[in-house]
Amino acid sequence: MFFDTHTHVNFSAFKSDANEVIKRALACDTWLINVGTQQDTSTAAVELASKYSEGVYAAIGLHPVHTWQQMLDEEESHFKSRQEEFNESEYTALLYSKAVVAVGECGLDYFRLPEDNKEKAIKKQKAVFIAQIAFARKNNLALIVHCRDAYEDLLQILKAEYAGMPAVIHSFTDTWETAKKFLDEGFYIALNGILTFDKTGRLAEVAQKTPLDRLLTETDAPYLTPPPYRGKRNEPSYVRYVVEKIAQVRGISLEEAAEKTFENAKRLFKV
Numbered sequence: 001m002f003f004d005t006h007t008h009v010n011f012s013a014f015k016s017d018a019n020e021v022i023k024r025a026l027a028c029d030t031w032l033i034n035v036g037t038q039q040d041t042s043t044a045a046v047e048l049a050s051k052y053s054e055g056v057y058a059a060i061g062l063h064p065v066h067t068w069q070q071m072l073d074e075e076e077s078h079f080k081s082r083q084e085e086f087n088e089s090e091y092t093a094l095l096y097s098k099a100v101v102a103v104g105e106c107g108l109d110y111f112r113l114p115e116d117n118k119e120k121a122i123k124k125q126k127a128v129f130i131a132q133i134a135f136a137r138k139n140n141l142a143l144i145v146h147c148r149d150a151y152e153d154l155l156q157i158l159k160a161e162y163a164g165m166p167a168v169i170h171s172f173t174d175t176w177e178t179a180k181k182f183l184d185e186g187f188y189i190a191l192n193g194i195l196t197f198d199k200t201g202r203l204a205e206v207a208q209k210t211p212l213d214r215l216l217t218e219t220d221a222p223y224l225t226p227p228p229y230r231g232k233r234n235e236p237s238y239v240r241y242v243v244e245k246i247a248q249v250r251g252i253s254l255e256e257a258a259e260k261t262f263e264n265a266k267r268l269f270k271v
């Protein structure tokens with residue numbers, strides 16, 4: 001079994017075929033968590049998950065880039081980020097569904113800050129992140145954390161607000177030294193297609209040295225498509241290419257890598 005712990009079949013890129021994509025994943029023994037980035041994508045994630053009795057789950061939360069309105073360029077598709085507040089009562093209303101297994105994606109993103117208002121935007125991101133940490137704690141849910149160019153600040157906040165609690169640093173892209181700091185706090189590390197095309201060797205080192213019981217796999221679809229589908233839309237069933245790469249760098253079988261990362265996800269998200 002495989003587990004795509006971070007995917008976005010709830011995004012408009014899958015508007016016409018979301019359920020076909022999900023069924024294709026399930027047919028490939030792949031379970032998945034659709035992750036929200038704001039109010040409407042969180043709602044869509046819950047609605048999709050509610051259609052399946054097993055294997056399809058939802059995370060609800062507010063992505064740091066959506067705490068401030070600006071134009072962004074994500075994998076060559078331009079979009080306008082929305083300025084949303086973390087409205088706890090609206091997110092609480094989504095907890096009617098047992099398919100909600102995590103809060104996220106939330107966190108810090110210093111790569112995409114508004115030029116004219118950096119300090120204020122950082123302050124806002126931190127406040128919104130801390131509010132979601134409290135929400136996860138209160139509802140006994142795991143945390144799916146997004147981080148770009150902000151690992152030091154992120155670690156400080158997690159240590160202060162969420163020590164010893166269940167969290168994963170999703171789409172991890174930093175060095176082994178940084179990964180180790182999060183692992184030392186008991187958090188999980190999730191790797192995706194970037195591992196398969198990272199030429200620096202940095203993520204291979206993370207894939208190799210992270211204890212096998214703390215490693216998760218994901219696609220972050222529709223983005224970050226691994227070979228042999230590079231350039232096309234990514235989807236949950238392609239998570240096997242990430243697992244293959246992990247098996248290869250660790251010198252273990254695909255079966256073992258799949259089984260262990262699947263168990264890790266089940267343990268973290270209590271499914």
Ligand SMILES: [Zn+2]
Pocket residue numbers: 006008035105220
């Ligand atoms: Zn994502």
